[in-house]
Amino acid sequence: MSGSLFVQHLFNAVTLGSLYGLIAIGYTMVYGILRLINFAHGEVFMLGAYFVFFGISLFHLPWGVAVIGSIAVSSLCGIFVDRIAYKPLRSAPRISALISAIGVSFLIQNLAIVIFGGIPRPVARPDWLVQVMKVGEVRIIPLAIVVPLVTLALVLGLLWIVYRTKPGLAMRAISKDIETTRLMGVSVNKIIAFTFGLGSALAAASGIMWALRYPQIQPFMGLVPGLKAFIAAVFGGIGSIQGAVIGGMLLGLIEIMAVAFFPQLSGYRDAFAFVLLIIILLLKPTGLMGEKLEDKI
């Protein structure tokens, strides 16, 4: 493989990895606090993409407004899902909440079919994002630089919220010990809603950039990236934001590079993540950066 081709693959991998990483953050934050796999997270990703493109094509909003609006509405959707489907089950067995989450995931997918239609829609992309640039021998589109930069900015912003603000402090406290945090006078439910909002906003941002990178949207587009991003979160160590980003990046690298070096494996691409999951769970269930979760007796 020539050097320039390798660099092109590397850009693809970092783009894909950024998108996985952004979704994975939402999984890891919710799991860190509630020990719940938010199965509907991939659907928020899908909604984010749809909201932008309907905002532009139906309401003729400018790009910036559509993006901000979509992220805002998507995070409200995330909060709403928590309020309706998870909050009543806080004291129920954990698997009940997971089944509810699976139900919500199917519900949103099929609502999207009813409302938006099941046919895949092409996405019109702004020209400046997709004009091919040549840097030496390497041919890339600006999007391949924009996506990682936006991701970096979002992750830095999130880390600032989590480590430098009061709500962030409360989030970290809840993930250590929810009952004690409640006794300290933190209104736990508000912080949980805030967490869902943050995670959903990042998923929506990822969905929008996904639709720009792979310019087609359809109601099932969130399912597979969502599952893979959860695997990335487990890979990085569930509960750790940095871990989720690193896990996402590594998963993106593995998917792109394995197919680049072994083209005969391209049919198996969607299986890599799951094989990886089974290997991690066997060798290091806590992931790369995760803390050990003890079962309380």
Place this chain on the structure above:
Amino acid sequence: MNNRSRDLALNSLALAALAAFLYWAHTSFDGYKIQILNLIAVNAILALSLNLIYGFTGMFSLGHAGFMALGAYTSAILILPSAQKQMMWIIEPLIWPLSVMNAPFFVAVLAGGLVAAFFALLIAIPVLRLGGDYLGIATLGFSEIIRVVLTNLNFITNGALGIKGIPSYANLWWNYGWLLLTTFFIVRLINSNFGNVLKAIRDDEIAAKNMGINTFFYRVLSFTIGAFFAGVGGALLGSLVTTIDPMMFRFVLTFNILMITVTGGLGSISGSIIGSVVITVLLEWLRIVESPMTIGSFAIPGIPGMRMVIFSLALILIILFRREGIMGMRELSWDMLFSRGSRARNHDEEGEDRR
């Protein structure tokens, strides 16, 4: 007459009633209704097998679609005539021993179950060390891996084209026969000491371990037996719908089975059977909302996707407001029916517990 012989007599009577009902259905029902009856039996087998894994042993498995796929492909390859196999595999010919192998339907279904059980055993040993939601995701991952592999192994599965024209041996007699066999086997299993161990693991694995139970062994065994019946269900389903392809075994199939098991009641055998009747009929009935209709002079176009909207909403409502499902952990038994006064029930021939 003591209870035991009374139950035996009543069970035989119920079986005879079921046989008479099936004969009547076989001769006078139209094809669509017979298909629904068949689906009820197959779904009940699948729900029972998931109930054994999740409801009785407490292992949250989302791998049913994968096991069903293994069963369906195995039995389809075994019952297809060799000449048909030669014509159908157009991407790559079917590899040698499989291309000439043939088996009677019963053996083919059994083989489907065994292949599913074999793969379940293979993955059980690594995966069942996990618990709770991680196990769910790992088994879901396994099911997806199976689907990807089936799409790519053209020389065994005919790839994305799938297998068409599978002989439709799976009639009412076969399906209900297998359902009776499954029910009988699982009831005996659950009421044996083995079943007590499974329930102990479900209720408190650490306590069970402290009692000196090798919980891992029992979990693996329960998972493998469950997968066997999932494979059987898949094999019957393949012969029932006569066409299988990898897209058929997506996650939504597992979701439907999970829905039946949860609706019927986790840890209730009669619940799984009742749940299967309710959900299968509901799913068919809900097709109405997706087909165009006219009420008076208004023409309402069909709304694709509406069926699954209502269906998933129903699951959420059940989990939120009636987590124990229809039956909870209770069983329908003759004692219960008699103590409540012999209320006539519509579906008692499918519903009662054959102890």
